[in-house]
Amino acid sequence: MSQTIVIAEIAKGAIHPTTAELVTAANALGSAPIVIVPCTDSTIADTAASIQGISKVIALKSDIFATYDASSWATAIDTIAPSGTIIASANPQSKDLAARLAARRNIPVVQDVVAIEGGNLVSPIYSGKAMQTVSLGGDAVVSVRANIFTASAQGASADVSVVDATGDVATAVEEFLARASTRLDVAEANIIISGGRGMGSPDNFSHLEKIADTIGAAVGASRAAVDTWEPISHSMQVGQTGKTVNPNLYIAVGISGAIQHLAGMRSSKYIVAINKDADAPIFQHADYGIVATWEETLPVLQASLSAMMN
Amino acid sequence: MANIAVLVKQVPDTNARIVISDDRVDLSAVKMVMSPYDEFAVETALQHRAASGGEVTAITVGGASADKVLKDAKAIGVDHIVRIDCDSYLDSNSLQSMISSVISEIGADVVYCGKAAADTGAGSTGPGVAERLGWASVSNIISATFSDTISVVAPVQGGNARISVVLPAVISCDKGNIKVRKPNVKGIMQAKKAQVDVKSANPSSSSISIISHSLPPSKPAGKTYEGGAAAAEVAQLLRDEANVI
Numbered sequence: 001m002s003q004t005i006v007i008a009e010i011a012k013g014a015i016h017p018t019t020a021e022l023v024t025a026a027n028a029l030g031s032a033p034i035v036i037v038p039c040t041d042s043t044i045a046d047t048a049a050s051i052q053g054i055s056k057v058i059a060l061k062s063d064i065f066a067t068y069d070a071s072s073w074a075t076a077i078d079t080i081a082p083s084g085t086i087i088a089s090a091n092p093q094s095k096d097l098a099a100r101l102a103a104r105r106n107i108p109v110v111q112d113v114v115a116i117e118g119g120n121l122v123s124p125i126y127s128g129k130a131m132q133t134v135s136l137g138g139d140a141v142v143s144v145r146a147n148i149f150t151a152s153a154q155g156a157s158a159d160v161s162v163v164d165a166t167g168d169v170a171t172a173v174e175e176f177l178a179r180a181s182t183r184l185d186v187a188e189a190n191i192i193i194s195g196g197r198g199m200g201s202p203d204n205f206s207h208l209e210k211i212a213d214t215i216g217a218a219v220g221a222s223r224a225a226v227d228t229w230e231p232i233s234h235s236m237q238v239g240q241t242g243k244t245v246n247p248n249l250y251i252a253v254g255i256s257g258a259i260q261h262l263a264g265m266r267s268s269k270y271i272v273a274i275n276k277d278a279d280a281p282i283f284q285h286a287d288y289g290i291v292a293t294w295e296e297t298l299p300v301l302q303a304s305l306s307a308m309m310n
Numbered sequence: 311m312a313n314i315a316v317l318v319k320q321v322p323d324t325n326a327r328i329v330i331s332d333d334r335v336d337l338s339a340v341k342m343v344m345s346p347y348d349e350f351a352v353e354t355a356l357q358h359r360a361a362s363g364g365e366v367t368a369i370t371v372g373g374a375s376a377d378k379v380l381k382d383a384k385a386i387g388v389d390h391i392v393r394i395d396c397d398s399y400l401d402s403n404s405l406q407s408m409i410s411s412v413i414s415e416i417g418a419d420v421v422y423c424g425k426a427a428a429d430t431g432a433g434s435t436g437p438g439v440a441e442r443l444g445w446a447s448v449s450n451i452i453s454a455t456f457s458d459t460i461s462v463v464a465p466v467q468g469g470n471a472r473i474s475v476v477l478p479a480v481i482s483c484d485k486g487n488i489k490v491r492k493p494n495v496k497g498i499m500q501a502k503k504a505q506v507d508v509k510s511a512n513p514s515s516s517s518i519s520i521i522s523h524s525l526p527p528s529k530p531a532g533k534t535y536e537g538g539a540a541a542a543e544v545a546q547l548l549r550d551e552a553n554v555i
């Protein structure tokens with residue numbers, strides 16, 4: 001089996017726990033990976049060194065890693081990574097980087113892997129309506145979905161080396177735009193509570209926000225809600241033309257469960273559906289379904305969850 | 311004046327049921343449409359043309375039946391339509407090589423494409439083509455404005471950012487605030503008459519092989535309750551059975 005290389009996932013200036021899941025995936029592909037940590041401050045790499053099952057850590061230090069720029073990141077990582085199979089996380093930014101790296105090395109890229117079976121890679125196609133299993137005949141770049149592989153345990157102490165990188169940034173950020181709200185983004189949340197057209201008006205989303213605040217969830221929406229109501233922003237949309245999410249818990253309120261909505265959330269670990277129509281398709285995908293209006297359900301849910309959190 | 315290219319792919323209608331026969335997805339009975347994000351790419355390309363002048367070429371890679379997606383793009387207003395003739399399975403490597411060489415051939419300075427195709431869901435083509443051409447790229451933009459320069463809004467860690475793009479570049483489009491135009495009668499008539507420029511291609515051999523397609527594992531039936539009061543029990547189960555609260 002060839003060398004594997006894991007690109008550490010960085011969030012808010014630290015190694016994200018997903019990195020230990022990527023190591024598990026690398027181990028399943030056959031070898032103890034080199035973990036590359038793209039960073040501006042190499043001390044953050046030390047936490048990667050404690051992940052079991054790795055061979056070493058390279059802290060790749062450069063100012064270019066302050067904000068994402070596809071071409072300079074790919075160039076710098078390509079320079080330091082030996083040949084082999086590269087594994088990254090399947091979030092939008094890392095998928096972009098994975099595609100760049102693969103093109104640079106003239107090797108194929110396989111995105112959104114959810115299982116590794118005997119060296120073969122399984123990923124969803126047609127928005128999760130089917131699964132594809134492929135075998136690799138050589139090196140590739142592979143992105144792996146979060147929350148699926150068990151994280152490799154802590155407790156190791158691998159060698160860390162620091163390498164300085166330089167590069168020319170090709171795209172310039174003019175300004176960071178403040179988020180319309182300070183709420184958690186659906187793409188980053190472990191729990192999501194989403195509302196659809198059945199919420200009746202955008203004002204009623206305040207009931208979802210209250211529950212979200214109680215349990216640390218993000219608020220999402222169906223396309224019908226986003227397209228009908230101005231205050232419900234596209235950044236909240238889950239589905240085919242919105243975000244693909246993979247939380248531990250997804251609560252769908254007043255959402256019928258159209259195939260394009262399912263495309264974005266069907267791989268959630270647990271799904272709760274609240275809908276007044278017992279025949280709504282969402283119930284076929286729910287672990288817990290409540291046939292009732294949200295008006296009578298959400299106050300009870302809110303009270304129960306609040307009691308639990310205290 | 312800009313020489314603008316837009317990549318459009320034909321995919322199953324997102325409402326279509328996907329069936330498997332002999333370990334492979336069987337699309338023989340499925341209605342094919344333009345991949346949803348590519349509609350936003352076409353719209354953005356047309357807005358770019360309106361601001362800068364120039365021409366838009368829509369490019370697809372596919373068999374003869376994929377001409378329809380080009381005609382759809384023509385009906386909305388692109389100037390030229392090109393099909394790279396290839397009907398077989400392509401890995402990212404061979405697909406991007408073919409697209410890159412045609413982009414170079416037509417001399418485009420900017421390429422728009424979808425954030426991800428509805429069939430692969432990959433989002434690899436835009437950044438991959440950019441890397442092959444040695445161009446800049448911005449992915450998943452939610453809006454674009456055109457004046458002397460191109461300025462796009464795209465997600466970054468912790469929110470969105472306004473990013474200025476220096477051409478040549480590849481830009482992949484999310485839905486965002488982009489509203490797509492519908493074809494008018496004149497456009498539909500022109501599209502009927504339009505000639506597809508068909509280019510032959512030799513796919514390189516792939517180092518990836520498809521072992522099988524399968525349906526996703528079906529979920530065991532869940533528990534269903536009547537009436538809002540059940541939310542109290544569901545909340546308990548979320549904590550004690552599912553361990554997610």
Ligand SMILES: Cc1cc2nc3c(=O)[nH]c(=O)nc-3n(C[C@H](O)[C@H](O)[C@H](O)COP(=O)(O)OP(=O)(O)OC[C@H]3O[C@@H](n4cnc5c(N)ncnc54)[C@H](O)[C@@H]3O)c2cc1C
Pocket residue numbers: 195196197198199221222223224225237238239240241242243253254255256257258259260261264274275276277280292293294295324346
């Ligand atoms: C190319 C394409 C892409 C698309 N992309 C997306 C996408 O990304 N995301 C997406 O979500 N959709 C998408 N759609 C749209 C999708 O087909 C559906 O139209 C949409 O998901 C419906 O949203 P909804 O469930 O909120 O509304 P509806 O289908 O109208 O459902 C509303 C539900 O609310 C229930 N309800 C009503 N009142 C109450 C009440 N008081 N209490 C409880 N329940 C109540 C009703 O029983 C009903 O089931 C796409 C469509 C196309 C063609």
Ligand SMILES: Nc1ncnc2c1ncn2[C@@H]1O[C@H](COP(=O)(O)O)[C@@H](O)[C@H]1O
Pocket residue numbers: 317318319320345347348351369370371372405422423424425426427428430431432433434435436
């Ligand atoms: N066969 C193809 N023909 C034309 N454009 C394509 C093709 N495959 C992918 N693309 C473009 O690249 C985008 C992303 O595709 P993918 O990388 O497969 O997710 C699509 O939305 C299209 O704009």
